[in-house]
Each structure stands twice: as structure tokens, then as C-alpha cells.
Amino acid sequence: xxxxxxxxxxxxxxxxxxxxxxxxxxxxxxxxxxxxxxxxxxxxxxxxxxxxxxxxxxxxxxxxxxxxxxxxxxxxxxxxxxxxxxxxxxxxxxxxxxxxxxxxxxxxxxxxxxxxxxxxxxxxxxxxxxxxxxxxxxxxxxxxxxxxxxxxxxxxxxxxxxxxxxxxxxxxxxxxxxxxxxxxxxxxxxxxxxxxxxxxxxxxxxxx
Ligand SMILES: Nc1nc2c(ncn2[C@@H]2O[C@H](COP(=O)(O)OP(=O)(O)OP(=O)(O)O)[C@@H](O)[C@H]2O)c(=O)[nH]1
Ligand SMILES: [Mg+2]
Numbered sequence: 001x002x003x004x005x006x007x008x009x010x011x012x013x014x015x016x017x018x019x020x021x022x023x024x025x026x027x028x029x030x031x032x033x034x035x036x037x038x039x040x041x042x043x044x045x046x047x048x049x050x051x052x053x054x055x056x057x058x059x060x061x062x063x064x065x066x067x068x069x070x071x072x073x074x075x076x077x078x079x080x081x082x083x084x085x086x087x088x089x090x091x092x093x094x095x096x097x098x099x100x101x102x103x104x105x106x107x108x109x110x111x112x113x114x115x116x117x118x119x120x121x122x123x124x125x126x127x128x129x130x131x132x133x134x135x136x137x138x139x140x141x142x143x144x145x146x147x148x149x150x151x152x153x154x155x156x157x158x159x160x161x162x163x164x165x166x167x168x169x170x171x172x173x174x175x176x177x178x179x180x181x182x183x184x185x186x187x188x189x190x191x192x193x194x195x196x197x198x199x200x201x202x203x204x205x206x207x208x
Contacts (some may be wrong), residue, residue: 016061017176018083023090024102025069028125031159033066057173081114085176090123093132103142119175120152128158
């Protein structure tokens with residue numbers, strides 16, 4: 001039995017996934033996780049370090065690491081990369097000024113060896129704010145169409161209204177489950193990404 005098979009079998013028993021929430025400070029990572037957990041989003045403050053949240057979705061236990069995004073904290077992100085199954089990159093869609101920084105930080109992450117193979121979901125958050133950039137504008141600014149190294153998807157969302165959050169997480173769980181456990185949920189995004197085409201469906205861009 002190969003090593004990969006043994007790892008997959010052990011993971012299949014626990015049905016756990018390790019998911020890293022990253023993005024610039026103020027993007028809304030903690031607020032998204034609070035909304036997904038059904039907690040109040042009043043008085044959320046910047047994350048100085050990290051917090052771990054556990055969510056159960058579709059029979060899988062999601063161990064989620066919510067890491068602070070302030071500039072001084074970003075060098076420590078690498079401490080959390082090991083064994084990551086998926087990265088959720090959260091973008092403040094109303095933060096026009098820092099979109100370049102946001103793209104540069106994301107590109108840096110995608111070059112990390114220890115994140116090779118991790119699934120990538122981009123949450124285009126704060127869509128409830130007028131003047132927010134659209135999903136397509138974020139996708140183009142972050143040059144997502146050029147990503148060949150990771151299976152990726154972008155989902156527009158709002159942590160305040162909860163719109164788009166569950167859809168995004170469902171895609172992550174399906175992708176990781178399909179890769180680690182051979183048995184993703186039924187989804188039309190479960191096809192191969194070898195052709196690297198992108199379809200826009202219902203506000204979601206899926207690399208197929
Ligand atoms: N209008 C609106 N505000 C949001 C949304 N998501 C987060 N916010 C607000 O944005 C601010 C920052 O949210 P956080 O969740 O602390 O951001 P973060 O990414 O965890 O920031 P760090 O912990 O510093 O990395 C807070 O004032 C939130 O209330 C959203 O979807 N819409
Ligand atoms: Mg936070």
C-alpha cells in the first residue's frame with residue numbers, strides 16, 4: 001500500500017479538513033467565521049495572532065485557522081501552512097486602495113511549497129457595501145485566471161447578510177473531499193481543471 005493511500009485512509013476515518021483563513025487585515029475573516037458559526041458579529045476586533053474554529057459541514061469536521069492579517073503579522077502566516085487542505089482568501093471588496101497589495105500577498109502564498117495542492121477559495125466579501133468591486137473586477141485585479149498551480153474559485157459574499165458564505169464553503173468541502181476522500185459531494189464543479197476554462201455561474205467563477 002502506498003504512502004498516499006495510507007494517508008488518505010487515515011484522513012478518511014477522521015473526515016477532517018484543515019482550512020486556513022487568510023487575507024489583509026479588515027477583510028472580514030473573523031466576521032465571516034462568526035456568521036458561519038451563528039455567533040453575533042457585534043464588536044469584532046482585529047485578530048492579534050490566531051483563533052481556531054471548528055465547523056461541521058456535510059459530515060466533515062472543518063478545523064479552521066483564522067489568522068490575523070495586519071502587516072506586522074503576515075510574516076507569521078507561514079507557521080500555519082503545514083498540512084493545509086484549503087486556503088480561504090478573504091478580500092474586502094470595498095478596499096480599492098489595497099487591491100494591489102492584496103494581489104501581491106496572494107501571489108506570494110501561491111508560491112509556497114507547503115501550500116502546493118491546497119484548494120483556493122477567494123471570498124469577495126463586503127458586497128453589501130455600495131461601491132464594492134464586483135466579483136469579476138476582483139477576479140481580474142487578482143489575476144485569478146492566471147493561476148495554474150491550484151484549483152480555485154471565487155465567491156461573492158457578505159459576512160453581514162451571510163449571502164454567499166455557505167455556497168463558498170460548500171465548494172471548498174466538495175473540492176477537498178473529492179481530492180482527499182475520493183468522494184466529493186455531487187457538484188457540477190467536480191470536473192477536471194486541466195483545460196483551465198472558467199465559467200461564471202450565479203456569481204461564482206469556477207475553474208473547470
Ligand atoms: N459592511 C460589511 N462589513 C464587514 C463585512 N465583513 C466584515 N466587516 C467589518 O469589517 C471589519 C473588519 O472585520 P474583521 O472580521 O475583524 O476582519 P479580519 O479580516 O478578521 O481582520 P484581521 O483580524 O485584522 O486580519 C469589522 O468592522 C467588520 O464588522 C461585510 O461583509 N460587510
Ligand atoms: Mg480577524
